[in-house]
Amino acid sequence: MRVNSPDSIRFRVNSFFALTKPGIIRTLLITTVPTMFVAEKGTPSLWLIVATMVGGSLAAAGANSFNMVLDVDIDKKMNRTSNRPLVTGAITTKEATVFAFVLEVGAFIWLLGFVNLLSAFLAISATAFYVIVYTMWLKRSSTSNIVIGGAAGAVPVLIGWTAVTGTLGWAPIVLFSVIFFWTPPHFWALAINYRDDYAAAEIPMLPVVTGLKETGRQIVLYSFVLIGFSLLFFFVAGMGIYYLAAAIGLGALFLFFALKVFFDPIEKNALKLFRYSITYIFLLFSSMVLDVLL
Template sequence: MEASRATPAPAAAPLPASGTRQLVSDLVALTKPKVQSLLLLTTVTTMLVAGSPSIELIVATCIGGYMSAGGAGAVNHWYDRDIDAQMARTATRPIPAGRIAPRTALWFGIGLGVAGFFWLWLTSNLLAGALSFSGFLGYTLLYTAWLKRRTWQNIVWGGAAGAVPPLVGWAAVTGGLTGLPIYLFAIVFFWTPPHFWALSILMKDEYAKVGVPMLPVVRGEGETRRQILLYSVLLYAVSQLPFCGGGGLGALYVGASGLLGIVFIALAVGLYRQATRKAALRLYLFSLLYLALLFASMVADVKL
């Protein structure tokens, strides 16, 4: 009689193509690609101001910067999963929607942050890698884990992490830091509060619902509009440092920064006088264009 044989266990079914696409889409979403675009723009433009980097170096620096900032974004998704689930704007994100496990997002983010450091070290230099990793730590530990749920100044000091890309770009090209990249860091640092506070006015009820102490929640919209105007004026003053502070930029940049700064302040004044969502949205959208055009004008000034 033929010996009976155990039926082999069926092989695990491969993930359907649609499931694979969804997984990849969700992992990309964890890196916050919309935020990344502006960070990479300040990186690339700073590199072009610093010298004449090769295309290979620019691409490599962007890859490393994306990994570092994207890793920080993924850790932020993991940490904020509880409040994301309660806000309509964020409830469909991969973790609260149940498409990505929290632990997966955490290790994905940490892995990207560490990989970004080593990538930049190998493709450019140690300083660029260390600066990028400092931005990763600043966003995950300083802003996300410590400041965001404790103080209305969360975006002021936590915003320093978003100001790191110009330092990374400069270090990748030159191997060091001088006065000009510090000025560029300061520009992004002072740009962040009015940019984000304009958005926080639009999202005030959502933040209040989950107990995040954004400025309009704890101090009111009137104080938020006043702070936006104050920081807009400070931003204009800081934006003149690349010229009057010995940064080496000239007339083309002065003209562009002056015009952009005047429009920024005019919109901040308009928001201060008219407490409307339309005025807040107008300032928020212009702030994105402002930073892009300001850094582009630096490249034009140096190259032309």
């Protein structure tokens, strides 16, 4: 039996794996683990890190799988998503739905058993918000879809914090705000490059509805707020000079790329911002770990 045959085990496993959007999960974990170091003010137990990563990954995988089930009609109209497993028929809608439910139930049970109730509740709440508020409602009806819906992607920092402390406070809320205001510039930069796809699927993404110039203006505004919250975190969480230097330097470069999009909103500049935004969030959160350990 050929590996790439729809009947092969490896093909099926790869299809279910693709359903979870592993790239997005990786980004979420980049924010979860460093947050745990800040909450601990040192190195958390290895088991707690692993347990939180496993539970968070299961919850995110389930949310992404539900998203693909609900977005299959959209994915069929977009070149970027035309090879997704539900579009190609590699997985049926029923299989994907059951898979998503199993992942979410597994995530809740795992986090409840090995982390704590608050972390488990936050994980499931993020999934519900992402699926119901963003996927089923805002994505198809409002240019604010990614602004409000992006809150789900900011919850992993809360999960990381509560996994260590069992409580919430101002520091994790400010860190939540960092991710919340990072998400729109990050996603709008990508949407500029795929605006024709979104237009074909009748999805009211900002570049499609308001045009590139207004999108560039919004990107700059959100970039300023993002930088502001990243600096506020220095004071609220009692961070040190390593984090402060990173927040200032990385933020300045983020604003530079954002301004390039504003003044010249071509796809090349938007793609540079999109790529840097991933580097930005990785380095910013890495600096937190460095700051805590040194």
